[in-house]
Amino acid sequence: MKNSVIVSGGFGFLGSHLVDEYLKQGYQVVAVDNFCTGSRANQDEFKKEIAEDRLKAVEADVSQSWTPWLNSIQNLAPVKYIFHFASPASPPHYQKLGLETLAVNSVGLGHALAAADEHKARVVFASTSEIYGDPSVSPQPETYWGNVNSFGVRSCYDEAKRFGEALIYTHNLKHNTHHGLVRIFNTYGPRMNPADGRVIINLLMQAEKREPLTIYGNGEQTRSFCYVDDLIAGIIGYAQSHWTTPMNLGNDHEFSINQLAETIQSIYPDRQLEVRHLPLPQDDPQQRKPDLTLAREHLTPWTPKIQLREGLLKMRACL
Numbered sequence: 001m002k003n004s005v006i007v008s009g010g011f012g013f014l015g016s017h018l019v020d021e022y023l024k025q026g027y028q029v030v031a032v033d034n035f036c037t038g039s040r041a042n043q044d045e046f047k048k049e050i051a052e053d054r055l056k057a058v059e060a061d062v063s064q065s066w067t068p069w070l071n072s073i074q075n076l077a078p079v080k081y082i083f084h085f086a087s088p089a090s091p092p093h094y095q096k097l098g099l100e101t102l103a104v105n106s107v108g109l110g111h112a113l114a115a116a117d118e119h120k121a122r123v124v125f126a127s128t129s130e131i132y133g134d135p136s137v138s139p140q141p142e143t144y145w146g147n148v149n150s151f152g153v154r155s156c157y158d159e160a161k162r163f164g165e166a167l168i169y170t171h172n173l174k175h176n177t178h179h180g181l182v183r184i185f186n187t188y189g190p191r192m193n194p195a196d197g198r199v200i201i202n203l204l205m206q207a208e209k210r211e212p213l214t215i216y217g218n219g220e221q222t223r224s225f226c227y228v229d230d231l232i233a234g235i236i237g238y239a240q241s242h243w244t245t246p247m248n249l250g251n252d253h254e255f256s257i258n259q260l261a262e263t264i265q266s267i268y269p270d271r272q273l274e275v276r277h278l279p280l281p282q283d284d285p286q287q288r289k290p291d292l293t294l295a296r297e298h299l300t301p302w303t304p305k306i307q308l309r310e311g312l313l314k315m316r317a318c319l
C-alpha cells in the first residue's frame with residue numbers, strides 16, 4: 001500500500017467519489033463521517049473495500065478532536081492528503097444545521113490542519129462558489145472578492161467557508177505549510193442525497209415521480225453545472241499541484257433554471273412535465289459561472305468534458 005488519504009465527509013456525495021478514485025489508485029483510504037447529511041447507503045457500496053481493510057470507515061464528528069479515532073487506526077500508511085469535505089452543503093441542510101456548519105468549516109478545519117501538520121500531509125479544503133455571494137461580475141475569477149450578506153439565512157454557510165479560506169491562508173503563513181482549497185461550483189451526479197434540495201436532484205426526482213418541476217422565481221437565474229467526474233479530476237489535479245491559493249473548479253457552460261428544466265424534460269420524452277413556480281428564496285444568487293482560466297492553465301490537461309444533457313442521462317441511469 002503506497003500512502004493513505006483521509007476524506008472527511010467521505011460518505012457524502014463528493015467525498016464518496018474521492019474515496020472511490022483514491023481506492024482505484026491503490027491508496028489506503030480513511031473515510032470519516034457522522035452521517036448528518038451523508039448516507040449509509042453510500043458506505044454500503046464500499047463493503048468489499050472495508051472488508052479488505054483498504055478503506056477504513058470511521059463514524060465521528062470532525063468538529064471534535066481527531067486524536068481518539070486517528071490514533072486508534074492500526075497500520076495507517078503515511079498520510080499524503082486530507083480532504084476536508086465534511087459540511088452540510090445544500091441550503092435546506094445548512095439552514096437546519098447552521099451551528100454545525102459554522103463549526104465544521106472552522107473548528108473542524110482546524111483539526112484537519114493540525115492532523116495534517118502532525119502527519120506531514122497536505123489539506124485540500126472544499127470551499128465554494130457561494131463565497132462570491134450574489135456576484136456583480138460574471139464569470140467570477142478567483143480575484144473577485146464577492147458580494148455576500150454576512151447576516152442572513154445563507155451566511156452560516158457562506159461565511160463559514162470564507163472563514164475556512166482565511167484559516168488556510170493564515171495557517172500557511174504562520175507555519176510555512178502548503179495547504180490549499182478549491183472553490184467548487186454546482187456539481188451533480190450519482191450518490192447525491194435525493195432529499196437535500198439542490199436543484200438538479202430535486203428536478204430529477206420530481207421527473208422520476210411525474211410530479212411538477214419546482215422552479216423558484218421566474219427561472220431566469222443562471223447556474224453552471226459540473227458533472228462529478230470532471231470535478232473529481234480537477235480536485236485530484238489540484239491536490240497533486242503545489243498550488244495553495246484558491247482555484248475555481250466547475251463547468252463554465254451557463255444555463256438558466258428554465259433551460260435546465262427544458263433539458264430535463266428532453267431526457268424524459270415519454271412524459272409531459274408541468275412546471276410549478278414558487279417564490280425566490282432570500283439572498284438567492286442571480287448568476288453563477290466560474291472563470292476557469294486558472295484551472296485550465298495550471299492543471300493541464302484539465303477541462304470539464306461532460307456537458308449537461310450527457311451528465312443528466314448518466315445520473316438518471318443511477319437513480
Ligand SMILES: NC(=O)c1ccc[n+]([C@@H]2O[C@H](COP(=O)([O-])OP(=O)(O)OC[C@H]3O[C@@H](n4cnc5c(N)ncnc54)[C@H](O)[C@@H]3O)[C@@H](O)[C@H]2O)c1
Pocket residue numbers: 008009010011012013014015032033034035036037038039060061062063084085086087088089090100104108126127128129183184185186187188192193
Ligand atoms: N456538491 C456541490 O455542488 C458543492 C459545491 C460547493 C462546495 N461543496 C462542498 O463540498 C463538500 C461536500 O459536499 P457534498 O455535496 O458532497 O455534500 P454532502 O452533504 O453530500 O456531503 C457532506 C458530508 O459531510 C458529512 N458531515 C457533515 N458534517 C460533518 C461533521 N461535523 N463530521 C463528520 N461528517 C460530517 C455529512 O454527513 C456528509 O456525508 C462540502 O464541504 C460542500 O460545502 C459542494
